Amino acid sequence: MIKVVVIYKGDSVTSIDVKGHALSGDEGKDLVCAGVSSVITGCLNSLDDSSKFDISLDKGQAHIECISPLSERNEIVLETLITSLKTIEESYPDNIRIEIERK
Numbered sequence: 001m002i003k004v005v006v007i008y009k010g011d012s013v014t015s016i017d018v019k020g021h022a023l024s025g026d027e028g029k030d031l032v033c034a035g036v037s038s039v040i041t042g043c044l045n046s047l048d049d050s051s052k053f054d055i056s057l058d059k060g061q062a063h064i065e066c067i068s069p070l071s072e073r074n075e076i077v078l079e080t081l082i083t084s085l086k087t088i089e090e091s092y093p094d095n096i097r098i099e100i101e102r103k
Contacts, residue, residue, distance in 0.1 A: 002036055002096040004085055009103050013078045015065040018085075022095035032095045035088050043081035048073050 002020045006013060018040065022032035040062050044055065052074070054065040070078070082098075089096045 001094070002032070004089075004096065004098040005101065006082055006098065007101045007103060012070055012075065013066065013082070014103070015063070016078065016081065017064075018062040019060065021060050022092065024092060024095045032088060032092045036085065036096065039081055039084040039088070043077055043084075046077045046080075 002018060002022050005015075005017045007015045018036065022030050022036070024030050024032040040057075044050065044057075044064070047053065048071060052066065052068045052070075054063070054067050056063045064078070066074075085096070085098055089098050
């Protein structure tokens with residue numbers, strides 16, 4: 001299962017962690033993993049200044065942490081990522097789980 005943890009401070013996203021594998025198909029043919037990877041990649045490519053983030057990517061994990069205040073554009077990009085992941089979760093609840101934490 002893919003586990004996503006989104007942490008907010010107030011109304012702003014401070015970090016997003018994605019770990020695990022969906023195990024919904026054979027390696028290389030897992031549509032849930034492919035969807036999650038695609039929306040994360042699209043999000044990261046849409047950030048207006050990646051130097052304002054601590055980003056790490058590896059097979060089966062992604063970490064995005066805001067290290068400075070978010071611009072309006074970056075806030076929208078991250079909220080779009082979260083919405084996209086929630087949409088995948090609605091269709092594949094046995095393969096991806098999202099937890100929202102507020103601090």
